[in-house]
Amino acid sequence: MIPVSAELPIGTGIENGGRTPVLEVSGLRVGLANGTELLHGIDFKLFPRESLGIVGESGSGKTMTAMAVVGLLPGGVTATAGSIRVAGREVFNRDAATRRALLRDNFGVVFQNPAVSLNPRLTIFQQLREALPAQIRRSRTRSYARSLELLEHVGISRAADRLRAFPHELSGGLNQRVVIAMAIARSPQALIADEATTALDVSMQKQVLDLIDRLRQELNLGLIVVSHDIGVIADRTDDVLVLKDGNVVEHGPVAQVLGAPQHEYTRALLDAIPRLDGEVPDDAGDRPKIVLEGRGLTREFPVAGNHRRKVRALDSVDVSLHEGQALAVVGESGSGKTTLARILVGLDRPDAGDLTAFGKPVTGRSVARRRQELLDVQYIFQDPYAALDPRQTVSQIIAEPIELSGSPEQRSRKREMVLDLLDDVRLPRSFADRKPRQLSGGQRQRVVIARALALRPKVLVADEPVSSLDLSVQTRILDLLATLRAERDLSYLVISHDLAVIRQLCTDVVVMRDGKVVERGTTEEIFTSPRDAYTRQLLDAIPGGDWFRASPDSTSGQQAHPSVTASYQSPESE
């Protein structure tokens, strides 16, 4: 499938005579019962086989817009004014029941989190059956047959078994496919995907998006993609709608809006994206001594419930972190990155293999012991919200390591150390007495970093340091980490599945898959000439990858997506 296909001239969504749009929204206003308005008049059209992207920062109204269209607004929220025409028929002023019916027969919805959008209590078949058109639903035989078809259609093999499974027995990707199957079960006019892939890791994200595109082609669907990931929008949609505080600030063909943004808000959104064509950080040239080293690290976990079966999270992994180096560990979800990180900082123990820190072997049996040996290695958590005790003040949090394992001299001047650290992470000293809940995500992550620096470590291990943050914030945190590394000549080991992050921060890369290292090299090598097929697949999977690699002015929208051909192989690969 092609972002802008030959037979559809660009931007047909905007000025297009002839064909009736699947959906025509004009002056749509949505508000709360108490009168506060959330959407202030949204207009757009959606034609068959055409895809519309809705972008905007969090809270801008993307979900509201989507849900208003399908009449699934949350309780207390109502569409107050405007017009919604479905296949030419006005549905806005209809009574709730008929409106819902109409919308449901014309739209399929795919929600953000597949893990929770299915009823854990019912088998896939029981739930899929509910989504079928009434006349089919009545007969079990026909329902069953149709369900099989649907599952096979969305690329789920062994459909019969899947039908008998409960949601928790399927992977996220499979569940999302099931949700999609439900969405198309009543052969709708259009599909609406709200952050349909945000919860999935890159490779799975790609597969699902490919699936949606394929269905759109085959079934002539109109498509609305809601996402805050501009990359996705860039790859997958023809038109784009930029929302800000419930207003449309820009609306037009992708190439035009993203290529030559008129509104500075749009520009801001674009600038926030870490770019894949930025400068690679200079690496420390000749490699001096190794600071942290794992040899043949192996870790197994019991598969929940089934005591006999074990999953190998790590399979004799060798890693060595040199002084001043910034080493990245990449790999799809479940490849063992976090496990590795936790072992390297001593939070977890390998079943086999040994760990050496600054030349000394780490032998402690208990976490506490190991930590005493590894005090120079600190850790930065993925989710700053959970990493801070809500009951403590910022200064208490930062001071804790000092109190626990600082030298007497350090303890004596705890207070000013804390304030200095706040300066280091660019937080105003006044924050010292705030509590975590009074901080934004980015600020919290800074506190986490400050705490990690409190004992003046030589190595920082960071697991997904920015993945839980808003895009706009991400870059700033990354900058901070980069500068800190320079200021205090730290060595980094950064875990991420976001290659853009890696490229911005790291000198070297280790690629992991299924607990094994499949490739290692400098960032430059990995990005320009990846040797391992899997590495290449990871690179391809990055949404909007090509778009941002090319220079902004070129109408890169046209250029074919390199991974199209490779797209959508082995749906079972999750």
Added chain:
Amino acid sequence: MADTAPASRFAAYRIRPPISRRYLISRLVNAALTVWGVITIVFFAMHLTGNPAALLVAANATPQQLAAITRQMGFNQPPVEQYFVFVGQVVRGHFPLSIVYDVQPLQIVFQRLPATLVLGGTGLAGGIVLGLSAGFIAAVGRFPKVRWIPVSLLTAFEGIPSFFLGVVLIALFAITLPLLPLSGDQPPVAIILPALVITLALAAPIARVFRTSLLETRSADHVRLAESKGISPTQVLFRHVVVNSLGPVVNVLGVQAGVVFGGEVVTETVFSWPGVGQLTVTALGNRDYPLVIAAVTVLAIGFVLVNLLVDVVAAALDPRGGHR
């Protein structure tokens, strides 16, 4: 395709049990362990008093009787053997003869068991019905202004100790306006008052948990999805909200089972309901410890079984647990 779907296939999906055999077994083992624990506790309780044999015979027992019991329960052997003898005896249902009745205690306990089960069952059923309806109203009732009232009323009743509630109910309904009979000798009407006591002790917690759980489930994502499917709102409400919310309720029942059993002890005494609870209390009054031990063991086993059931049902309501 339609016709190629062999019947066996969805026979297969339909009888798909929401709980695995492994899970069931683990629960059973658990239950057995608990019962064993209870027996052990009883054993120690008896030895706390110095000479356990003396407990198991009448106050004016002859030395011969004492010797006999000592032999039967192996009290003359070293502690460890004693323990195993005791457990063995209990497991085989061989308790020392009841002092008052002079027969196998289990025999008497089982005579009384039906009465207890009937009372407990009725009370439980009442509590569930009352609690669920109140909780449902509180969560999704039509009139937000007043829908909290039923739960609050139940909660107020919950604060009344069952013995006092019993006393008051008797004073009101059996005496002042004699609508309902007093005690356990005029079935079936006689069950109303005692059952009511148990019901009222149960309803409130059930109602609260059900309410909370309903509110949580209602805003769950899978409900939104269900709404987008085009099935009727009532179907969504029951298939996806109500039934999904029952898990916590069932778990509460597990804990409240204790309340029921304990409540029975008091309630049966207040209403002179001829069940195991009353039997145990009078047996204690009569210093008939063999009978006490038997009754307690039976009650404990009953409780364990109830919780076994609860676990299974809870798992059935959330397969994620059941396939663990």
Added chain:
Amino acid sequence: MTLLDDQIVSVSSAPRAPRRHWWSATLPAIAALILIVIVGSVLLAHVIAPEGYNDQQITASYLPPTWFGGAHPLGTDDLGRDMLARLVYGGRAALGISSISALLATTLGLSLALASVIGGRFWDGLFGRLADVQLAIPAVLLALIVLAFAGDGLVPIVVVLTVGGWVLTFRIVRVHASRIIALPYIEAARLGGARSLALLRRHVLPATLPLLVVALTLNFSSILVLESSLSYLGLGVQPPQPDWGQMVAEGQAQLNGAYWVSIFPGILIVLTVVSVQILGDRIADHFSLTETVR
């Protein structure tokens, strides 16, 4: 049998009205007031009734309440003893025993819970099993049996009530603490070099404290109920020393004549229990713990 280790349900608690109702704010105030009055007069028993609880005047039996003024505002019992005197002294027994036991029970539950959280699988399993066994024997029965062996008297009854009450706290705290201990900020503390005890002191305990207050109130009310049930069945404090439950039993025969002998102590029990629960619930709401506790 694992009794819900994922979510805890309080044995009882106060009305769950949406906060917008006027009385949801005033109710706790009323409850507090009631408690102050009850506890206050119980503490001042010797002032309110200098003549003590066993001042018999058999010629003046079953005098009805005169409410305000009069020698016996709340009437007299079968031996012409002043009801007010007996009620306040009865409160000493009931509330005294219950609150001591509640404190002990909560402490015991807390320690075992923390122990099983940091103590590893063995202790966790052991204590968990202990709790299950404990629950399998109805508290009333257990109490009856132990008291039958150990005889009445303050120590046995307190022990019995404590043993009957620790599980509640244990379960609440255990679930909560084990959630906390699994949180990243605990690992963060470990990274800072904290050992188990430091973790408990710095993070787990503070996080559990409000919950503990709630557990305490729940414990107290359920223990008071148990205590009065036992005393109603004739165990615990023995006549002539009064106890609320025992008084209910004594007056039961005269429910239709001298209702006050048995109704007043009953009402006091109910008032205390409900008020404590309402307060506990208020506290829970305040720390928005309601879901954890239920």
Added chain:
Amino acid sequence: SSASGATSSTSGSASALLKQGILVLGLSRQLTGLDPGKSGSVDGDSSIDRAIYASLTIYTATDQLEPDLATSWKQTGSAQWTFYLQPGAKFANGTPLDAAQVVWNFDRLLAPNTTLSGASTVKTWVKSVAAPNPTTLVINTLGPILDAPERLSAFFIANEQYVTAHPNGLSALASGPYEIKSYDIENGATLVPNPDYYGPKPTWKEVIYKILSTEAARVQAAEADTIDVALQYDPTDLRLFANSSVYDTGITTSSWNNTIRFNEAIKPLNNVLVRQAINYAIDKTAIIKNILDVNEQPLAGQVVSKPYDTLVNPTLSPYPYDPTKAKQLLAEAGYPNGFSVELALSSGTYVAQDPITQVIAQELGAVGIKVSIVNEDFGTWVDQTESANAPAMYYIAYSSGYPSPAARLQIYADSDLQSHYDPPDTAYDELVQELQNAATTAQQQALFDEATDNLYQEAQAVFLWPQPLTYVINKDLNWIPNPAHWLDPQDITLKS
């Protein structure tokens, strides 16, 4: 108070059952078993025994001695009585109820090694029993027992084979007017007419005995109209039924008298001064007036109840209420500042026992004796009082099946289980034995006075008062309250 059961007859109310010929009687203590060899209490086991077992003779409601299984009898020797039995009498299973069966009932009690508590009722005066033919029973006595027929009025006859087959006494083979339909020690029994009864057909289609072992249970049972007759009400509670539409209430004299027995093996109760002190320390008149609400006199240092007992010791008068004397005696005995002692009650058994004992406890407290009251259930309580470690003091009322001076004093003789473990007083035992066999009434009087003087001096018990018989009864019923507390369905009839 609401006229209890004002709207009479809810579905299962007693008055409703009455109309169907079903009688509901309340017993004030737990049952212990149906074996007549074990002496039970009149207001408990014995009332049921009397309904299901034949006895040779029987006292009617009006206290006339009448034939029952024995049609006639005569003294056939200086120490021999002969009874002539109903020909063709049968047990409920059709087996013959003949002299041989009666002999067995005697022999099991006369057996030297018997543990049956009923033994003392015959051992003391029967030497041997023989059955020359199925309808003739010869009793060889230890002396000229003038009142042998009276003594046998409460001697119930069970079936040998059946009793040996059912040792635990939870079921019975009837020889009397009714037979057991269901039996439950804690909750009561249901009786139905015995088809094979030799006597006149019983009046009631069904008789239900209900155990009401607490005052509260008794009051509520009546308030809720779930019984027709029940005894042992606290007089103050009788007032609750003053204007009831369903019940009449009554309070009258009885053959019971209340005492506090001592375990004289225990210090300091082994000291006669202490026992006397306790007698002085209790204000019986006040209790009688205020709590029992009757005008009786306290027991005059002897354990007989006027007017029931004909033979009394006129020279004795009650211990007066005299705390100072009590204190002084205690001092003499070496307990100037008192001691602690236990007073055991059988829960709910005797009229107004809880208030009474609390008053007593307080009065004894006043002279320095600290009393702690313990409650036991009837069965356990009896076992304890009959065991070596009986309670130091226990509150008890004694009756005798008929006005027998011997039986009255027997209770304090060594042969009685409750006195058995006290230090033996052979002099007294012999007195009683002679009294048993006294030939003339003059002789009786002399012996009786001597024995009672001994009781009085020794303060063998705290002599309290004759216990009033209190009861509620359905207005539709005729019943002459029986001083011995017999609650016999045979004595109760519907009005007109």
